[in-house]
Amino acid sequence: MVDARQAAYLEALGVDVYVRRGLALEPAEATTGDRDVAALDWDALGATVPACRRCELHSTRTQTVFGVGSRAARWMFIGEAPGAEEDRQGEPFVGRAGQLLTSMLRALGLKREDVYIANVLKCRPPGNRDPRPEEVRTCRGYLERQIELVDPALIVAVGRVAAQTLLETDAALAKLRGRVHGLGPRQRPLVVIYHPAYLLRSPGEKRKAWLDLIQAKQVFQRLERGEQVLS
Numbered sequence: 072m073v074d075a076r077q078a079a080y081l082e083a084l085g086v087d088v089y090v091r092r093g094l095a096l097e098p099a100e101a102t103t104g105d106r107d108v109a110a111l112d113w114d115a116l117g118a119t120v121p122a123c124r125r126c127e128l129h130s131t132r133t134q135t136v137f138g139v140g141s142r143a144a145r146w147m148f149i150g151e152a153p154g155a156e157e158d159r160q161g162e163p164f165v166g167r168a169g170q171l172l173t174s175m176l177r178a179l180g181l182k183r184e185d186v187y188i189a190n191v192l193k194c195r196p197p198g199n200r201d202p203r204p205e206e207v208r209t210c211r212g213y214l215e216r217q218i219e220l221v222d223p224a225l226i227v228a229v230g231r232v233a234a235q236t237l238l239e240t241d242a243a244l245a246k247l248r249g250r251v252h253g254l255g256p257r258q259r260p261l262v263v264i265y266h267p268a269y270l271l272r273s274p275g276e277k278r279k280a281w282l283d284l285i286q287a288k289q290v291f292q293r294l295e296r297g298e299q300v301l302s
Contacts, residue, residue: 108212109219113142116216120193125209128194133158138189138217146181146291147223148172149214150266151232152192154199163188164229164267171267172229175280179288187221189214191236201232218259224294226259227287230266237261248283251290251300260300262287 111119121135136153139162148164156166164172173183192202192210202210218226228234231244238252238261247263254261264283270276293300 108216111216113220116213116220120213123193123210123213126194126206128192128196128206131197132194134161135193136161136163136190136195137193138187139163140183140187141185142187142221144185144187144221145224145295146179146186146227147218147221147225148186148188148227148229149233149237150188150190150229151236152190152199152202153195154268155195157190158195163190167271168266168268171270175264175267175284178281178284187217187223189217191233202236207236215255218255224260225287225291226254226261228261228263230264230269233266234263248279249286253301258301260290260294262290 108116108119117137120137123129123135136157150163153163154166154168156169157163163169172188176183176186191214192206193213194210196202196206226237228237228247231247234244234247235241237254238247240247244263244265248265250262252261252263253259262283264287265276265280270280290300
């Protein structure tokens with residue numbers, strides 16, 4: 072019987088799977104469903120995402136954008152979805168917004184290779200529109216597995232859409248900044264910062280962005296000391 076991990080590899084390679092009569096292989100949708108994704112290791116997950124056809128975004132993408140950085144990172148930064156440049160290069164946060172994020176990381180004393188960077192969606196929405204609820208639902212399992220595999224001390228939601236999606240809220244960004252949130256059943260600490268693309272459009276908000284970064288660093292330092300950060 073082909074298990075979920077083997078099926079992911081075979082699907083990515085374009086290999087048809089045959090089973091003896093009387094043995095049922097789960098449908099492709101179920102094989103790559105969230106339940107099975109939760110059991111994948113890094114290699115299998117990295118093979119599954121580029122082969123994904125679970126929503127319509129696969130028909131308009133150039134390539135999937137999986138994630139970059141240290142798989143043992145203590146910091147994990149999560150944005151909303153790839154843009155046009157990310158879709159071309161296959162890497163999150165490149166171009167002008169990516170350069171600004173790199174500068175923001177330097178302000179924290181970090182390099183891109185020190186952290187892990189991913190997006191809620193692995194494919195670019197046409198026209199860089201906001202992710203749709205059904206797209207988030209079908210893609211969320213991939214991100215959740217990345218979070219589990221990295222096991223970061225602190226998650227940073229980059230921008231309104233990422234924060235609202237991760238926290239399952241429609242609260243305004245102004246209400247989400249400046250607080251430490253708990254993500255998921257394990258209540259992983261999460262803070263919210265402005266998206267660098269927004270800061271490029273609204274440079275007057277960079278002072279607030281700096282305050283967000285100071286808060287994030289303070290929260291991380293408290294976590295490293297073993298202190299409680301969630302109220």
